[in-house]
Amino acid sequence: MTSAILETQEHRDLRAAVAALGARYGREYFTSAVRDGRHTDELWADAAKAGYLGVNLPEAYGGGGGGIAELAIVLEELGAAGCPLLMLVVSPAICGTVIARFGTEGQKQQWLPGLADGTRKMAFGITEPDAGSNSHRITTTARRDGGDWLLSGRKVFISGVDIADATLVVGRTEDARTGKLKPCLFIVPRDTEGFQRTRIPMELHAPEKQFELVLDDVRLPADALVGDEDAGLLQLFAGLNPERIMTAAFALGLGRQAVARAVEYARTRQVWKGGAIGVHQAIAHPLAQAHIELELARLMTQKAAALYDAGDDAGAGEAANMAKYAAAEAAAKAVDQAVHTLGGNGLSTEYGLAQMLTASRVARIAPVSREMILNYVSHQTLGLPKSY
Numbered sequence: 001m002t003s004a005i006l007e008t009q010e011h012r013d014l015r016a017a018v019a020a021l022g023a024r025y026g027r028e029y030f031t032s033a034v035r036d037g038r039h040t041d042e043l044w045a046d047a048a049k050a051g052y053l054g055v056n057l058p059e060a061y062g063g064g065g066g067g068i069a070e071l072a073i074v075l076e077e078l079g080a081a082g083c084p085l086l087m088l089v090v091s092p093a094i095c096g097t098v099i100a101r102f103g104t105e106g107q108k109q110q111w112l113p114g115l116a117d118g119t120r121k122m123a124f125g126i127t128e129p130d131a132g133s134n135s136h137r138i139t140t141t142a143r144r145d146g147g148d149w150l151l152s153g154r155k156v157f158i159s160g161v162d163i164a165d166a167t168l169v170v171g172r173t174e175d176a177r178t179g180k181l182k183p184c185l186f187i188v189p190r191d192t193e194g195f196q197r198t199r200i201p202m203e204l205h206a207p208e209k210q211f212e213l214v215l216d217d218v219r220l221p222a223d224a225l226v227g228d229e230d231a232g233l234l235q236l237f238a239g240l241n242p243e244r245i246m247t248a249a250f251a252l253g254l255g256r257q258a259v260a261r262a263v264e265y266a267r268t269r270q271v272w273k274g275g276a277i278g279v280h281q282a283i284a285h286p287l288a289q290a291h292i293e294l295e296l297a298r299l300m301t302q303k304a305a306a307l308y309d310a311g312d313d314a315g316a317g318e319a320a321n322m323a324k325y326a327a328a329e330a331a332a333k334a335v336d337q338a339v340h341t342l343g344g345n346g347l348s349t350e351y352g353l354a355q356m357l358t359a360s361r362v363a364r365i366a367p368v369s370r371e372m373i374l375n376y377v378s379h380q381t382l383g384l385p386k387s388y
């Protein structure tokens with residue numbers, strides 16, 4: 001499917017090995033975990049044992065020494081097998097990357113081996129109720145108190161806080177409260193006093209849940225700050241670009257799983273004498289289109305990952321936005337068409353496709369919405385004026 005020009009033999013071996021692991025679990029495993037209120041811990045542990053969870057983290061700290069290209073392959077292939085691990089988007093991709101690039105030696109030793117071997121997880125919290133798409137408006141504020149930090153604010157829709165050992169929280173320092181955002185990043189352990197979480201009920205069929213967080217003068221030691229409090233957006237985007245690439249990989253996996261299931265159905269379902277419904281071009285062509293659009297989106301995802309892994313943060317920023325946009329649109333269309341292909345069965349619990357409809361919308365909204373990417377490309381790439 002993917003030629004050697006775009007991916008090395010190692011990449012293709014990784015794809016095949018992860019796909020084989022995913023196939024051992026499959027969609028039924030994922031669905032029953034969600035139905036029973038469990039997490040996909042067995043798959044997480046097996047993926048960890050094989051070295052997949054920390055494939056992007058430095059070898060010196062127990063990782064695989066690869067990059068986001070490899071981690072994206074892991075997520076896409078597990079998703080294509082029907083069992084994506086959402087925490088890969090935040091734990092090794094954002095938090096692991098930020099700590100590896102900007103953390104102190106102590107933070108690296110404390111966190112990276114556990115993130116790499118999957119024994120520890122870290123969530124990531126930037127979204128706020130009153131800031132939403134405009135991260136420049138975040139108000140979670142850190143102030144110094146002796147040698148400590150006191151962190152206060154609110155966050156919404158933060159994934160996996162209950163299963164994460166800590167959350168990497170994006171705030172701003174008190175003196176930077178007005179004016180341009182100079183984000184600073186704090187590691188907040190799950191059970192820290194004053195750090196409260198409330199689950200947000202979501203119509204999503206996924207083991208990972210979303211939470212509202214309230215931070216009420218959460219006292220953190222000086223070494224909870226990752227990187228430099230004045231380093232600004234560079235540090236943040238070191239984590240946000242991998243997040244976009246990984247969200248693209250998540251969408252690609254979901255889209256592929258949906259198309260594969262629809263193709264299987266279209267090949268076998270017969271309602272007229274002439275053969276299976278897949279002979280009708282009204283059924284076949286939209287599935288072919290969905291396949292093409294997913295392949296195109298993967299190309300952009302590979303480009304974004306290659307630029308990021310080569311250290312081109314600026315180039316990766318544009319490409320990661322475009323990849324996330326393309327993959328989200330392709331996945332939403334693919335799932336929609338897959339549901340339609342199955343007719344009434346597309347909405348049945350037994351076939352499990354309807355549950356993918358809401359999941360397929362996530363990548364359009366998070367971590368940055370479709371409109372904000374179109375804004376970015378309008379302004380940054382095309383040079384058009386800003387409306388806001």
Ligand SMILES: Cc1cc2nc3c(=O)[nH]c(=O)nc-3n(C[C@H](O)[C@H](O)[C@H](O)COP(=O)(O)OP(=O)(O)OC[C@H]3O[C@@H](n4cnc5c(N)ncnc54)[C@H](O)[C@@H]3O)c2cc1C
Nearest residue numbers: 124125126127132133157158159365366367368369371388
């Ligand atoms: C399942 C899920 C998991 C998530 N996990 C996390 C997580 O782990 N950590 C985290 O920090 N966040 C997380 N989020 C939050 C997510 O990143 C936000 O929902 C997203 O950034 C959009 O912000 P918002 O919901 O406040 O929408 P808003 O900013 O209120 O936007 C609402 C709508 O208005 C549009 N809009 C806003 N401004 C403009 C503009 N200038 N021009 C045109 N259109 C505009 C948007 O595109 C959108 O369609 C998650 C969200 C979901 C759904």
